[in-house]
Amino acid sequence: xxxxxxxxxxxxxxxxxxxxxxxxxxxxxxxxxxxxxxxxxxxxxxxxxxxxxxxxxxxxxxxxxxxxxxxxxxxxxxxxxxxxxx
Amino acid sequence: xxxxxxxxxxxxxxxxxxxxxxxxxxxxxxxxxxxxxxxxxxxxxxxxxxxxxxxxxxxxxxxxxxxxxxxxxxxxxxxxxxxxxxxxxxxxxxxxxxxxxxxxxxxxxxxxxxxxxxxxxxxxxxxxxxxxxxxxxxxxxxxxxxxxxxxxxxxxxxxxxxxxxxxxxxxxxxxxxxxxxxxxxxxxxxxxxxxxxxxxxxxxxxxxxxxxxxxxxxxxxxxxxxxxxxxxxxxxxxxxxxxxxxxxxxxxxxxxxxxxxxxxxxxxxxxxxxxxxxxxxxxxxxxxxxxxxxxxxxxxxxxxxxxxxxxxxxxxxxxxxxxxxxxxxxxxxxxxxxxxxxxxxxxxxxxxxxxxxxxxxxxxxxxxxxxxxxxxxxxxxxxxxxxxxxxxxxxxxxxxxxxxxxxxxxxxxxxxxxxxxxxxxxxxxxxxxxxxxxxxxxxxxxxxxxxxxxxxxxxxxxxxxxxxxxxxxxxxxxxxxxxxxxxxxxx
Numbered sequence: 343x344x345x346x347x348x349x350x351x352x353x354x355x356x357x358x359x360x361x362x363x364x365x366x367x368x369x370x371x372x373x374x375x376x377x378x379x380x381x382x383x384x385x386x387x388x389x390x391x392x393x394x395x396x397x398x399x400x401x402x403x404x405x406x407x408x409x410x411x412x413x414x415x416x417x418x419x420x421x422x423x424x425x426x427x428x
Numbered sequence: 429x430x431x432x433x434x435x436x437x438x439x440x441x442x443x444x445x446x447x448x449x450x451x452x453x454x455x456x457x458x459x460x461x462x463x464x465x466x467x468x469x470x471x472x473x474x475x476x477x478x479x480x481x482x483x484x485x486x487x488x489x490x491x492x493x494x495x496x497x498x499x500x501x502x503x504x505x506x507x508x509x510x511x512x513x514x515x516x517x518x519x520x521x522x523x524x525x526x527x528x529x530x531x532x533x534x535x536x537x538x539x540x541x542x543x544x545x546x547x548x549x550x551x552x553x554x555x556x557x558x559x560x561x562x563x564x565x566x567x568x569x570x571x572x573x574x575x576x577x578x579x580x581x582x583x584x585x586x587x588x589x590x591x592x593x594x595x596x597x598x599x600x601x602x603x604x605x606x607x608x609x610x611x612x613x614x615x616x617x618x619x620x621x622x623x624x625x626x627x628x629x630x631x632x633x634x635x636x637x638x639x640x641x642x643x644x645x646x647x648x649x650x651x652x653x654x655x656x657x658x659x660x661x662x663x664x665x666x667x668x669x670x671x672x673x674x675x676x677x678x679x680x681x682x683x684x685x686x687x688x689x690x691x692x693x694x695x696x697x698x699x700x701x702x703x704x705x706x707x708x709x710x711x712x713x714x715x716x717x718x719x720x721x722x723x724x725x726x727x728x729x730x731x732x733x734x735x736x737x738x739x740x741x742x743x744x745x746x747x748x749x750x751x752x753x754x755x756x757x758x759x760x761x762x763x764x765x766x767x768x769x770x771x772x773x774x775x776x777x778x779x780x781x782x783x784x785x786x787x788x789x790x791x792x793x794x795x796x797x798x799x800x801x802x803x804x805x806x807x808x809x810x811x812x813x814x815x816x817x818x819x820x821x822x823x824x825x826x827x828x829x830x831x832x833x834x835x836x837x838x839x840x841x842x843x844x845x846x847x848x849x850x851x852x853x854x855x856x857x858x859x860x861x862x863x864x865x866x867x868x869x870x871x872x873x874x875x876x877x878x879x880x881x882x883x884x885x886x887x888x889x890x891x892x893x894x895x896x897x898x899x900x901x902x903x904x905x906x907x908x909x910x911x912x913x914x915x916x917x918x919x
Contacts, residue, residue: 364504383495387505390910394452
């Protein structure tokens with residue numbers, strides 16, 4: 343997979359997780375560089391679920407000290423990119 | 429085999445904790461002594477009718493897409509869709525005192541208009557109270573200290589009657605202290621009842637329970653019914669051994685962590701040798717608040733608009749363990765059919781809850797058993813008859829010559845004259861069914877707000893964690909599981 347394709351893949355994986363956690367949110371026009379909490383009704387319990395689903399679906403562990411890196415969609419992609427299989 | 433998590437009790441909070449634990453990929457077992465889930469909030473069938481126990485109303489009502497309500501958070505965390513619950517908002521409810529009545533619904537303007545008309549000098553203060561409650565910092569899981577709402581309230585609301593009328597329904601819906609409530613609980617319940625509002629799932633409490641049970645199965649949690657945990661033994665700090673009674677047999681269950689929704693004192697009693705916390709210095713923390721509840725199932729629903737009536741016969745509210753079997757000064761009347769549009773409900777039940785004295789009911793039950801007498805049964809009948817009289821009284825005191833109450837006194841008589849069946853719960857029945865010390869439905873007087881006990885792998889959720897009501901209980905189970913099971917599962 344090319345790097346560009348992988349970025350798209352990782353981004354979609356995160357969007358899919360958010361869609362599972364918050365089925366009532368409109369994720370169509372989500373902005374990558376704006377904090378997820380400012381665009382969606384997500385609180386700390388929902389971020390815990392993002393971490394939980396990353397573990398369940400993709401076997402990726404996110405230690406609590408790294409949670410702030412998941413604040414925006416682009417932050418998520420940047421942080422998770424090396425953790426996803428190539 | 430060792431489970432990652434064993435949950436004691438399939439009450440609302442235990443169910444939520446088990447679902448969250450299983451969602452995070454843990455191996456979870458949920459042990460429930462009865463053959464039906466729900467604990468304090470359950471249901472039974474009688475003559476083709478489903479009767480709810482516990483739940484009168486769900487607090488924290490919200491419209492789809494309004495997402496500040498704790499109920500919204502609960503449903504999202506448990507992945508339950510809002511539509512599945514089929515929530516019916518109450519048409520209106522009332523706090524009824526001799527000198528004044530406050531009618532409220534889920535339209536906040538209605539309560540504001542009531543306050544403006546009936547307590548004109550207090551409307552600005554009431555607005556301040558709303559802002560105060562919205563901004564109150566919540567300390568769930570941080571272990572805040574108990575503060576008195578009764579002592580605090582005069583700093584915002586000056587009128588004594590209004591103070592009482594606000595405290596009264598909130599105490600009735602969740603205080604384990606006499607004549608007062610913890611300030612944080614007051615802030616939470618004030619928002620939950622008056623600002624967000626009351627509703628009820630169409631189909632009652634069993635709808636919630638069916639959905640929760642379905643979620644348990646979907647997440648792969650093992651639900652073991654008819655299993656009573658009788659003892660918990662520490663196995664070298666590695667895991668806990670739960671001895672479980674199944675009929676005449678005993679089972680052993682090993683778990684690394686345990687969450688109990690059985691109550692603090694009740695859980696403590698399961699440790700036969702080492703106590704979770706020193707009991708001797710805490711003998712006085714048992715909750716004193718318990719209730720009787722009369723349930724009448726009628727041929728039809730009375731022509732009456734309110735869903736819940738919080739009535740007090742005195743302008744000074746009364747909320748404590750009464751000196752007699754029951755207290756007839758105040759109570760809570762619920763018409764489950766008055767949620768949703770007219771004629772939408774079909775339960776045809778009327779329920780009346782009164783404060784009651786556990787010790788007296790307990791003594792009666794014991795002496796009836798030992799001397800083979802009917803004292804306990806007779807007392808139940810007498811108190812049920814007193815409940816009927818109170819209900820009639822309440823309606824007769826209304827101004828029946830005018831407005832929506834017109835003709836109601838006849839209505840209630842003819843409705844109660846056609847009762848299909850009646851039931852009457854006492855604090856002793858509550859104790860026998862739930863195991864609660866003193867039949868204390870709101871738990872003990874001390875709360876364990878971080879969910880921790882002195883045992884490193886044992887946690888509490890539910891009433892003694894300090895979150896009340898069905899929504900509070902579910903939130904409690906979620907929060908405790910998140911903190912100690914889900915968040916730590918990476919380690």
